[in-house]
Amino acid sequence: MKRENILVEALPYIRKLHGSKVVVKCGGHAIVNEETMENIIKDIVLLRYIGIEVILVHGGGPEISRVMNELGIKPKIVDGLRITDEKTMEVVRMVLIGNVGTELVSKIGSYGGKGIGLSGKDGRLFTAIKKGKKKVIVEGVEKEIDLGYVGEIDSVDPEMIEVVSSKGYIPVISPIAVDDEGRSLNVNADTVAGEIAINIGAKKLIMMTNVDGVMEDPDDEDSIFSKMTPEYAENLKDEGVVEGGMIPKVDSCMKAVRNDVEKAHILNGERPHSLLLELFTDEGVGTMIHKG
Template structure:
């Protein structure tokens, strides 16, 4: 696998298939085709986030992957984040940001900016990128057709004691009800849904939702075949710094207990476990800074990143 630092250059250079020997092409196809059949007409939820969103070449490579999946009979559903872009806009407007346990404190003024950036600029940029690559993307957010109903977060676990303590972080929500009809209608056609993680409360308030949480809730409700979380890291690393390619639920829980998984990776893995227990076959944490990482994960036997699920990679083409 290429290094993440090489990804932008690779994405700009593209691939000249004329330079690939015939026997190599045959081997690639022989590996890819069984995996394509495995995902035929299956739903794959893909969370696109991190700094890869700010690199035009990587964004174009991601868009190509999504179009290829749709053309191959897969139903890709894109949920995107936008933390760096939100921070940049708030800075321009001289609105200070504060975070509690990794979540942005979002007052009334801030949530309006968050919605504008996520459901406006970022969402339409991704839609346009997919459309430029030959796809037909449609941008929506969790408020559309009451897709994602959430409740305000009013308590959070203390990082040291894990005790739940009351908090006031404003208009930030956790998903409580998913109504995926609008996503079903879009994805069962020739269209590709691109979703901004903005939800609505039962009282009609706009709520900012963590993109991982949004994608996880949607994947669980739709019983997706896979949930892919594109981030800025390769995946879970062991104590020597090497990538852990696969984890069962029990193995992941043990790595948390023995201190191998630490910091912000703990809630991410705990969220992955919940998604698998809800019926999604597997969740994969992938480095979005590696060009075409989505295709590497879904259409090769070795995959990419760390897979957490009930089935091993070796069974993928069965």
């Protein structure tokens, strides 16, 4: 396609999104890849320049594990869940807010944008309650474990986001919440992104991950579902097609769409400029969840 045709194709999408809010969540796998992260940041800054208010929520699981290993702290993961004791929470806070958050703000600045780092603790942006004990299967035996300083979103106050975003800043949000006792709690970044999208009245929620979207067969790139309703996504969960790390992403997308977020998307952040391709082209490149 000629360059001018690409721009013409993008025009109606740009016009529709101008002045709206879009929440983008980047997973830890994208963050540890320098080239992938730079492409995503370029896209985000471009969106801000054409009048779209972007809110960036980030994870950082692989980086947390790397730093813990360097410090001689063995990560404790049971049934895919990170056990977050006091020492682990210190590392999580240091990595997400001190390392990843500040690096993303710096990258935004290097491409002409204005980023500002936030967490749930800033202005009580989002509060959480400590999760209780969870039953898991370990070596075929059911056990009850305490996840430690892991929280579930209790409330969201979007005022801080609205204030900084209205001044042209791109909020960069770490998924660290605060509880009523002032303790830091680690919250799933997919959940944080979805709850923020709902509470700020976002038009779109976008999950950037390391796969092309929701696929019937993970080994078959042609089996991707380009569009689906929340009801259809729920059926895929029940059938076991949606599993593992894709579950919280799909759950957040379904909840967002059911709570007046117009559309939610799951994209492969490792594909160059997938964010722009999904938002501004007719075909798109990932999985879109919509009301139907």
